[in-house]
Every structure is written in C-alpha cells, then in structure tokens.
Amino acid sequence: MNIEPSVYQLDNGMRVVYLHDPSIVAHLGVTVRAGSRYESENEEGLAHFLEHCIFKGTKNRRAFHVLSRLDSVGGELNAYTTKEEVCVYGSFTKEHLKRASDLLADIIFNSTFPEKEIEKEKEVILDEINSYLDSPSDRIFDDFESYLFPENALGKNILGTVDSVQSFQKSDLERYVKKFFYPENMVISFIGNVKAEDLLKQLNKDFGHFSHREELSHPIEPKPLVPFNIEKADANYQAHIMIGGRAPGYNHPNRRVFTLLINILGGPALNSRLGLSIREKYGYTYNIDASYTPFEEVGYWNVYAGTDPKYQKKTIKLILKEIQRFIDEPLTENQLKKAKQQMKGHFALGMDSNGSVMLNFGKSLLVFNQIDTLAEIYEAIESITPTEIQEMAKEFMRPEQVSSLVYSVK
Helix, strand or coil: CCCCCEEEECCCCCEEEEEECCCCEEEEEEEECCCHHHCCHHHCCHHHHHHHHCCCEECCCEHHHHHHHHHCCCCEEEEEECCCCEEEEEEEEHHHHHHHHHHHHHHHHHECCCHHHHHHHHHHHHHHHHHHHCCHHHHHHHHHHHHHCCCCHHHCCCCCCHHHHHHCCHHHHHHHHHHHCCHHHEEEEEEECCCHHHHHHHHHHHCCCCCCCCCCCCCCCCCCCCCCEEEEEEECCCEEEEEEEEECCCCCCCHHHHHHHHHHHHCCCCCCHHHHHHHHHCCCEEEEEEEEEECCCCEEEEEEEEECHHHHHHHHHHHHHHHHHHHHCCCCHHHHHHHHHHHHHHHHHHCCCHHHHHHHHHHHHHHHCCCCCHHHHHHHHHCCCHHHHHHHHHHHCCHHHCEEEEEEEC
C-alpha cells in the first residue's frame, strides 16, 4: 500500500521514475510516445519496424554485441510497440546497471540501421504478418479495431502491411527517430537496489547529454463510429465472435468505473458473468473474456468468444443478454463490494512483478505526468457506486451502440 516511486529529471529534462527495491534483480526501461497511431498514412507498421531495427547495430556496436551485452551476464533485453508507445527495456542483476544504461542509451540514440540488416528484418516481420493472418483468433482482434476506427491510425495493424513493410528504407527509420525520440517525449523508469543518486549519475552520463527538441505530436482523433454487424466465412473449425464498441479514453474521469464493469462482465477471474454463464452453465465455449483498451481521448471494449459453429447464435444471444443486464439492473451493494475486492486483488497481484511495475510506471508518467499509489487506486475503486456502473453501461453499451464481427466456419 505504501509503494511510492520518486520522479526526477535529468540535466536535459528527461523524466525518470525511480523505486528502490531490495531485490538482486533490477529493471530499466525507456518509454517513448511514438506508437503506431502517430504514423503517417504511408508509414503503417514503421513504429514496430523501428522496434526491431534498433537492435541491428549502433555507432559503437554490431548487432551481435547489442544482443549479447546483457544476455552474456544473464540479463534480458527486449522491446515492444503499442498503438501509443515504443518501449525498450532490460532486466539484470543490480551490479550491471552501468552496462544496461549504456546499452539502452546506445540503442536509442546511436542506432545506424544497416541496410543489410533492414532487408533481413523485413523478412522476419513479413513472416510475423503471415503467422497472424493464419490465425483467425488473433486476426479478429485487429480486424475489429479496423472497423471501430476506420480511416484512423488506431484502426491500422501495428505490424503494417506486406507492401508498407517492403517499402521501408533507412531514411524512414532515421526520420521517425528524429521526430519522436527527444527528452520531453520520453520517460525512463527503474526499479532496483541502487541508490537514487547513483542511478541519476549513471543516467545523466548516458542519457543526459541528448538535447534534441521537437514539437509534441498530437494524433488525429477518430471520427464518430457508425456501428456495424459483419459476418464472414473466415474460420476453419471454430466460430470466432467479437462484440463491443467505443469506450472512454484514459483521460475520462470514470475510466476506472468502466474497468470495473468490464471485470465483472468478463475479466480475468473465473467467476465473471460471461464465464459462469456461457462456459460453466452452458458449456458453449472454452475461451470467452471481455477487455477494455483505453487510448488518450477514446477507447474500446470487446467480448471475444470461440465456439462450436452449432453454438454460434446461442453464444451471441447470451453475450448480449449479459451486457444488457448492466443497463437494466444496478448492482446490489453486496455484488459491488465483492467486485471491488476482486479488482483490488488483481491490482495487488500486478504489483508482484517488478518488471511489469517498472513498465507501468513509465507509461503512467508519460501519459498522466504522475503515478498513483496502490492506496490511491484502492480509494478510487472504493468510491465507485452502483449508479456509476449502470450509467457507464447506458453511455457506452446500449444495443444501438454495440457492434459485432463474426468469423463463421467456411
């Protein structure tokens, strides 16, 4: 309950979120506001391609030495791309902070993007695209987003397309780095058994000299959604169902209310309403869950289910019935109390992994310029009322707002 990270600034203004932890393992990450929604029309997949290519050599290291620098001492180096962020991070034993900090700074500021390596990485990503296209249970998520956010970068696949990936050149990568990789648009996060003054001294040495400045980019907001109901004969053995719609963004004052609503509907717990009804009571499906994905000014919610074709229509009917319950019936105080306890427990379990916490700290500081403590999150959850839950359902889940995408068996 008392986990409270500290926030500092390097000499060049780059923000650092720091949390001391007595573990022998430390975690360091750099999060950049440069995800796929910031790509131009002809750059689809460029942020993800950059994430791959920054490991392919720097002014100081060849690709082999980049990949071996932390691995050779038992550490791990990785990166990921989302619609809004690109993140590079490492985990290592605490005595190797200097090695990790120097490596991450070298990757971020000094990548050279060798032409030969770029061409090889194109083949890797094209194979990744083909693998995704071969899996209806994965593809339906991205296709659903494309219908939710038409003509907007939020609806584009993070991987890009075959044509866009094949078109990328070294100059495209250099331009993207120059546009987004500057101190005011980045956050460093750290958790480990290193004193704050020692960490800041090392980070200033590796990151503090970089002072490039660009104007903060603001992505294009998506247009109002026209709800849709689409069915395609695009599955092999199992029908895949996606039902959902637009939702509040992470700046919405009631985003935690909506998070709790989705948890009750079909969150990670085995006793969610969808799980108890469609899986446990009727046995129609093995995989069924609900999720909520917020972006800056908008978000979306969805329910996914995979089921035998003979249960396809019944499953859809039951999903819609459970959604309608939130509109028609306010939760009882006892139901809400149990849901709050469950949600608080999930947050606490999430805090049990320092690597995940480090990444969450970076995103929170980049997005909100602050980090809520677990106690503050608990307090916000406890303040939620049954009326607020019902009002959020009425605002975002009315039948005329709900869309669906179904992959039926060919």
